[in-house]
Amino acid sequence: MNPLILAFETSCDETAVAVVRGAETLSNVLGSQVELHARFGGVVPEVAARAHVESIRSLTHQALNEAGIHPADLDGVAATAGPGLVGALLVGHSFAKATAWARQLPFVGIDHMEGHLMAPRLQFGDFEPPMVSLLASGGHSQIVHVDEWGEYQTLGSTIDDAAGEAFDKLARVMGLGFPGGPAIDRASDGGDPAAIVFPRALPDRPFDFSFSGLKTSVVTFIEKAQAAGELPSLADVAASVQEAIVDVLVAKTFNAVDETKAPVVGGGGGVLANRRLRHRFAEEADKRGVTLVIPDPILCTDNAAMIGVAAAHWLAAGRITDWTENVDPGLVLGQPLT
Amino acid sequence: MIEIPCPTEADTAAVARKLAATLRPGDLILLAGGLGVGKTLFTTGLAAGLGIEEQVLSPSFVLVRQYRSGFLPLVHVDVYRLRSANEFDDLEVLDLGADGVVVIEWGDALEGELPEDHLRIDFVVEEDGTRLLRLMPKGVWTERDLGLVA
Numbered sequence: 488m489n490p491l492i493l494a495f496e497t498s499c500d501e502t503a504v505a506v507v508r509g510a511e512t513l514s515n516v517l518g519s520q521v522e523l524h525a526r527f528g529g530v531v532p533e534v535a536a537r538a539h540v541e542s543i544r545s546l547t548h549q550a551l552n553e554a555g556i557h558p559a560d561l562d563g564v565a566a567t568a569g570p571g572l573v574g575a576l577l578v579g580h581s582f583a584k585a586t587a588w589a590r591q592l593p594f595v596g597i598d599h600m601e602g603h604l605m606a607p608r609l610q611f612g613d614f615e616p617p618m619v620s621l622l623a624s625g626g627h628s629q630i631v632h633v634d635e636w637g638e639y640q641t642l643g644s645t646i647d648d649a650a651g652e653a654f655d656k657l658a659r660v661m662g663l664g665f666p667g668g669p670a671i672d673r674a675s676d677g678g679d680p681a682a683i684v685f686p687r688a689l690p691d692r693p694f695d696f697s698f699s700g701l702k703t704s705v706v707t708f709i710e711k712a713q714a715a716g717e718l719p720s721l722a723d724v725a726a727s728v729q730e731a732i733v734d735v736l737v738a739k740t741f742n743a744v745d746e747t748k749a750p751v752v753g754g755g756g757g758v759l760a761n762r763r764l765r766h767r768f769a770e771e772a773d774k775r776g777v778t779l780v781i782p783d784p785i786l787c788t789d790n791a792a793m794i795g796v797a798a799a800h801w802l803a804a805g806r807i808t809d810w811t812e813n814v815d816p817g818l819v820l821g822q823p824l825t
Numbered sequence: 826m827i828e829i830p831c832p833t834e835a836d837t838a839a840v841a842r843k844l845a846a847t848l849r850p851g852d853l854i855l856l857a858g859g860l861g862v863g864k865t866l867f868t869t870g871l872a873a874g875l876g877i878e879e880q881v882l883s884p885s886f887v888l889v890r891q892y893r894s895g896f897l898p899l900v901h902v903d904v905y906r907l908r909s910a911n912e913f914d915d916l917e918v919l920d921l922g923a924d925g926v927v928v929i930e931w932g933d934a935l936e937g938e939l940p941e942d943h944l945r946i947d948f949v950v951e952e953d954g955t956r957l958l959r960l961m962p963k964g965v966w967t968e969r970d971l972g973l974v975a
Binding site for chain 1: 859860861862863865866869880882883885886887888906907912915916954
């Protein structure tokens with residue numbers, strides 16, 4: 488059974504609506520708020536929630552039209568239940584519930600992180616866990632072992648800044664724009680990743696991340712180099728900063744692959760759109776002969792198709808969310824919705 | 826004003842732990858200092874001193890994080906990205922933390938807009954790269970005994 492799902496994702500700053508049939512994307516539309524938030528150098532929760540309200544209806548029509556689907560054909564409606572910004576989550580969740588209620592369809596609330604874990608199925612078909620996955624974005628950095636769909640163990644996570652947050656802050660230090668990940672990715676073109684060796688944190692904790700020491704180290708380096716009039720090119724600094732973040736993400740993820748002997752390695756979250764990271768993942772996966780399932784950047788960043796594919800899986804398995812269930816901004820992967 | 830030299834990260838965390846023992850519901854602490862100077866590290870120490878079990882993560886991306894597992898709730902805020910006192914009011918941070926402790930990173934930028942009763946802590950980077958914490962009590966905080974913290 489491949490249920491036809493209308494899915495919503497509004498956990499942060501992208502209003503996303505999609506129609507999927509099983510693991511097949513029929514439409515995947517996005518109302519980006521990046522320009523709106525760029526002025527603040529990051530996402531502002533109240534601004535995000537209001538922007539979701541303004542665009543969700545027209546994006547829903549667009550998603551249904553592009554998919555060529557009439558609401559009467561749907562088998563279910565899904566939305567992100569958490570984690571995320573509470574006001575932002577409530578917009579998509581309430582809209583989806585109301586739509587499902589009005590159409591007498593089952594509603595499925597989905598963990599945003601499970602969406603990222605399942606997103607590769609939209610592109611790589613029905614590969615099976617076990618799998619190790621790196622989930623890295625502005626709000627999260629964790630390494631997850633998928634025993635089977637629904638059974639997730641978080642092997643490690645950040646102890647201070649998320650990887651995407653580190654990119655944002657370090658872009659700020661270098662005078663680059665928001666969001667920091669793409670800005671550093673672009674600025675590092677032609678730069679030497681080995682020009683400056685910044686520290687790699689937590690060598691004694693195989694699966695955990697820390698980026699606050701790197702932040703301090705880059706700030707100190709730039710101040711000293713500026714004072715001495717010996718600041719390397721922006722491309723070299725950006726490439727070296729990027730390498731320090733990417734190196735740690737790659738090393739720890741593949742520590743997990745080696746430790747668990749997982750035959751599949753994947754990833755999701757905005758940081759997985761980074762070109763250097765994708766290149767390094769491909770190299771390391773190739774070296775070990777493990778299957779790499781990192782989808783195209785559009786499916787790594789927040790999107791609703793990933794919520795749809797997860798919902799299709801659970802609806803087919805008979806799991807429906809009760810009408811009384813609400814969003815949970817602090818939802819932890821693998822724990823039941825409260 | 827009290828100045829406390831903190832040669833290592835452990836020293837910074839230790840000052841925060843000791844400060845935690847003196848805190849009361851409704852306390853407001855502003856942290857001032859540049860990127861990577863140790864503001865979140867300090868808050869991690871403060872949380873440990875409050876008996877909070879969760880890992881304190883940077884609040885920069887989400888602006889506000891709350892911890893309720895300790896003997897006082899902790900509301901941890903980063904206002905670097907906010908442009909106005911109005912945007913700060915929208916977060917309703919002071920209401921969230923009314924029964925606990927509010928720590929605001931980059932709070933110096935909003936000092937004029939915030940309640941007068943607060944403790945401001947400046948993180949100064951010394952020439953050798955070590956930190957000096959400068960505690961500046963305001964309002965009712967001037968009557969607190971901060972001698973134990975140093």
